[in-house]
Amino acid sequence: MDLSTIAGILAGIGLIILSVFLSSVQPDVYINLPGLLIVVGGTFAATLVSFPAQELGKVWRVLGNVFRNNEYSISDDISEIANAARLRRHGDLARIEDQLSRIGNPFLRTAIQLVIDNTPTEEIVNILQWRIKRLREQERAEAHVFHVMSVYAPAFGMFGTLVGMVNMLFGISGPDMLNIGHNMAVALMTTLYGVILSNLIFKPIAIKLERRTEKRAMIMRMIVEGTIMLAGNRSPVFIRETLSSFSAHHDDELRSTGSSSGKASATQRSSMADDF
Template identity: 85%
Template sequence: MDLSTIAGILAGLGLIVLSIFFSAVEPGVYINLPGLLVVIGGTIAATLVSFPTSELGKVWRVLGYAFRNRQYSVRDDISEIAHAARLRRHGDLARIEDQLERIANPFLKTSIQLVIDNTPTDEIVNILQWRIKRLREQERAEAQIFHTMSVYAPAFGMFGTLIGMVNMLYGINGPDLNNVGHNMAVALMTTLYGLVLSNLIFKPIAIKVERRTEKRAMIMRMIVEGTIMLAGNRSPVFIRETLKSFSAEHDDELRGESSAFSDELRAPEKKSSKKNRNLDEDF
């Protein structure tokens, strides 16, 4: 569970509620169920028109990405590549086949399999780069759904405001003018709902999904570099140290600190520490 997503949403909603509680003369006026229905219903309807059903079926999965804090063990991947390099240098292809059965990362598994099948390096690079490109395009398309919803929500908020203003102006010549101000406040609530949904829910989720995609693509590019060295029959120590440097370089570019990011990526190592110790013994 990604606590930052939950904490951010709760903090934003809490800030809104507190500001209303301390500043509003009548807090109840901020509850406008018909206006909320217009914003949410209109946003969903417009999104249904904008995207095919096959893509919209992935919305719940994409939404889950924002609330799951999935860790990626770069160190495990580096150890697997270095271990495969050692076995390949000794001509022990049978043990590499056994190693492939234990690898959970499908991209890494495919990379090593292509090498032991003696696929030309250029073809390996083309295949792996195509898979990275496909991943980025697919997940960016999924994030685009929430970017689109962040645009539609304020638009339908304004739509609800216009409906409320029309109703207010229609009754402005009536006998009871005391309700004009109240009706105007209710009319503006739909714009508020649209802005909150857009900037607190939809847009942040889209950005979080895009950040997840970039992190995954960075790890996959590191695996491609390791695969090239594995195909070139470089030494396990050289591969290990080069990929560590590759990881640290991207770490500095993304975070500006090596320790925090390394700890995050190495968190799953606790589950496979015994395996890593066995791999370290090969050097």
């Protein structure tokens, strides 16, 4: 579970509710179901018109990833590539085949399989880069849906405002003056709902999905570099150190101090010893 996403949404809603209670004489006036229906219903209706149903189905399945703490272990991928390089140098391709089924990363599994199948390096790079491009296009399209929803929500908030203003102006000339306040509330609250949904829900989700895509693409590019070195029959130590440097800016090694630094160094020395 990604606590930052949940904490951010709850904190935003909490601050909005707190500001309402501190500044309003009658807080329940901020609860306006017709205005909320206009914004939420209009936003989802416009989204259904804008995108195919099949594409939207994939988006809602991916939405769960926003609330999950998806940690990608770069060190595990580096170890798998270094281990494959060690076995390949020893001519033990059968053991590499056996270990392929235990590799959790399908992209890495495909890359190593292509190497042990003696696929030309240029073709390997083309295949892997095509998969990276396809991943980025697919996941950016998913994030784009939420960017579009973040535009629709304030637009339908403005629509609700116009509806409320028309009803309010029409009521001024009528005998029932009590509906003027109700219509004015609808007019103002729909804009408020649209702004909240856009800037607290839809746009942050889109940004989070885009950042997740970029992180996955970075790991995949690292695997491509490791695969090139594996195909070139480079030493396991060279591969491990090069890929560790490649991913250093994503893993803050400077946080380790004192005994924890010693433990990390011991672990790294143990991994390097296994490469020979």
